[in-house]
Amino acid sequence: MYVIIVYDIKVERVNKVKSFLRQYLFWIQNSVFEGEASESEFKIIHDGLMKIIDTEVDSVIIYKLRMADVMNREVLGIEKAPIDEIL
């Protein structure tokens, strides 16, 4: 599956979420990660995020796509972390 994760979380947890997600997905821009993930990797990502965030105040949205090519991705302006060669 292809995963896009966006988050709006308290600043004190940003670095922890960022270093956690970097193990599995690509940092795209502030608060946005993308990448392929197997079902088992997705479970690790999901459970790991649930351990890090404060579910009372933080917000994480996960968009799960069966595969990358059901989605067309367009960048306006600069690409903070070019992942073209990966897609």
Add this chain to the structure above:
Amino acid sequence: MYVIIVYDIKVERVNKVKSFLRQYLFWIQNSVFEGEASESEFKIIHDGLMKIIDTEVDSVIIYKLRMADVMNREVLGIEKAPIDEIL
């Protein structure tokens, strides 16, 4: 089509982008908008963003999906702008 837009732009342009996008899509959380858009609406959104942002320093990523149901959406923590009733 279903559109997810994430942006990482200079603070002085955030309000302008936000009020522009609110005309067409739903604010989901900081720097994230989602919603259905026709081809003509998409063109207006695309061209409008290109007029607002500084393409040398700002970054906007548009994920275009043929339709919402190729995507599964999961929220961890709070939902800053519940759009369940719309999807």
